[in-house]
Amino acid sequence: MAPLRSRVPRVQVPIVDYLVLGDGAAHLVGNRCAGCGATYLGRRNACASCGGDDFERARLVDRGVVESFTVVHRGAPKATGPFVSALVRLDDGVYVKANLLGVAPDAGAVDFDTPVRLQTFVAGTDEDGNEAVAFGFAYEGDDG
Amino acid sequence: MSDALWIIGASMTPFRRHLDRDVTDLAVDASLSALRDAGMTMQDMQVMAVGSQFEPYTFGQQIQKQIGQTGIPLYNVHNACATGATAVRSVLMEIRAGEADVGLAVGVEQMSAGSAPYRAQRPPERKVFEPQGRDGHVLPTEGVLGTGHMWGVFAQTGTDYARQHDGVGFEQFAKVAEKNHAHSTLNPLAQYQRPYSLDEIMSAEMMAYPNTLPMCCPTGDGAAAVVVVSEARLRTLDPDVRRRAVKISAAVMTTDPYTPSGDVHPDVNTLTRMAADQAYEKAGVGPQDLDLVELHDCFASAELVHYDNLRLCEPGGAGAFIDRRGPWRDGDIPVNVSGGLISKGHPIGATGVANIYEVVTHLRGEAGDRQIADAKVGLTHVIGLVSVCAIHILERAAS
DSSP, rough: OOSSSSOOHHHHHEESSTESSSSSSSSEEEEEEEETEEEESOOOSSSSSTTTOOEEEEEOOSSEEEEEEEEETTTOOOTTTTEEEEEEEEETTTTEEEOOOOSOOSSGOOOOSEEEEEEEEEEEOOOOOOOOEEEEETTTTOOO | TTOOOEEEEEOOOBBBTTTOOOOOHHHHHHHHHHHHHHHHGGOOOSSEEEEEESOSHHHHHHHHHHHHOOOOOEEEEETBBBBHHHHHHHHHHHHHHTTTTTTEEEEEESTTHHHHSOOOOOOOOOOOOOOTTTTTBSOOTTTTTOOOOOHHHHHHHHHHHHHHHHOOOOHHHHHHHHHHHHHHHHHTSSSOOOOOOOHHHHTEEEEETEEEGGGGOOOEEEEEEEEEEHHEEEEEEEEHHHOEEEEEEEEEEEEEOOOTTTTSSTTTHHHHHHHHHHHHHHTOOGGGGGSEEOOSSHHHHHHHHHHHHHHSSSSTTTHHHTTTTTTTTSSSSOTTTTTTHHHHOOHHHHHHHHHHHHHHHTTOOOGGGOOOTTEEEEEEEEHHHTTTTEEEEEEEEOO
């Protein structure tokens, strides 16, 4: 006899809406100003650079370099402990903030020259079993 | 200059945990002290501005109810860490517009346990993922997509500077805190008044690299106030008041101009550089003319980059500047001789008035043990995220 209700299928959702999970490899998208090219993550009303309000959805590249970082100790999630927060400048000039993955939480582990590449990981699960997928960056050559 | 503005009264309460007093007590204390210092009363005031980042609604009116309800215009101001400076500016602009010729600006904050904004705030438990906000987040992103905590943000500002300039590392940032904690030993109003050795600072608990705990400002309670008059009004006042009056040579406020990274990581440099350049031009002075600077050292890493932003050192030379003790009280340009936010304390709304109090007190020659000898010109700087910057350049009355 079939169950009265089929089990709700487990789905993966992005932690933020500028991360796209389908459509090939996971990637970031921005809202690019048609007037001046300034690119933003998240919903926009108008462009902070030129005032234009015509935006195009732009697929962002998945590679960049670290411009600044810190190793956060106080206030770090208990589950994961100290983590490296980084400002990454993608190769297309768009900036994004994320954790550095696969590096020790130590200032000496961070370098500004080696390219980093986007990786995804599961950051949490809700009561229906849905998974929130987040992103970070790992140095090229690392498996994270 | 006929439209110059002058400070004739200034005060601040001690910065610390005032668990036996409420936020109104602190604001009243600073207000009445500044009025007494100016030889005036609330009945003389024609405009008032009250700055507090966290007090709700018509907090300024609550102060008036305790010290004088005279029907004057009142501005309630909040503008992050530039709140106090914005209150001062509100009074300046009212006077400059010709609507008043004397006014009172107060900044206050109570951040000790028990005050509303510091009660535990927990994000609501979300049982099922549902997109929230402009980025459609389904989970809190702090710690998952980098950090937005203040100590982390300013830490990244520091490592960005270190990446771009030689001779800047953990030790240079730590030396900033060593200096400010040494300076506050001379300031009876400071929250901390004990020296910390460089070794003690560098081996303390790491908050967010490169800032350890004694490299971060504490939370605390306090208030500060100033009384400002027009030049025309000043001429009518007692010679004793005029002798102690301090001229406001420049009052500048800026907000973030667009930068490509500013949306994801606050840029505290560009708007500070803009404000500094405007202030120096308006006042007709340069960094080399400054006898003291009170700048916004919410974290040691912030102070270091502001040496460069305020042109106190050679471009890119902030590391060398602290290494040669340039910003120490006996150095080239004394910075944060009060102890700064790191050691004097940072009750948010009070800070942008308290730094004016500090410079005014030196320009009057009344700073006691911490007096910078023969101080004639000083600069105050605050920055709040995200983002507003205010700079005032103050000058001693010509004798």
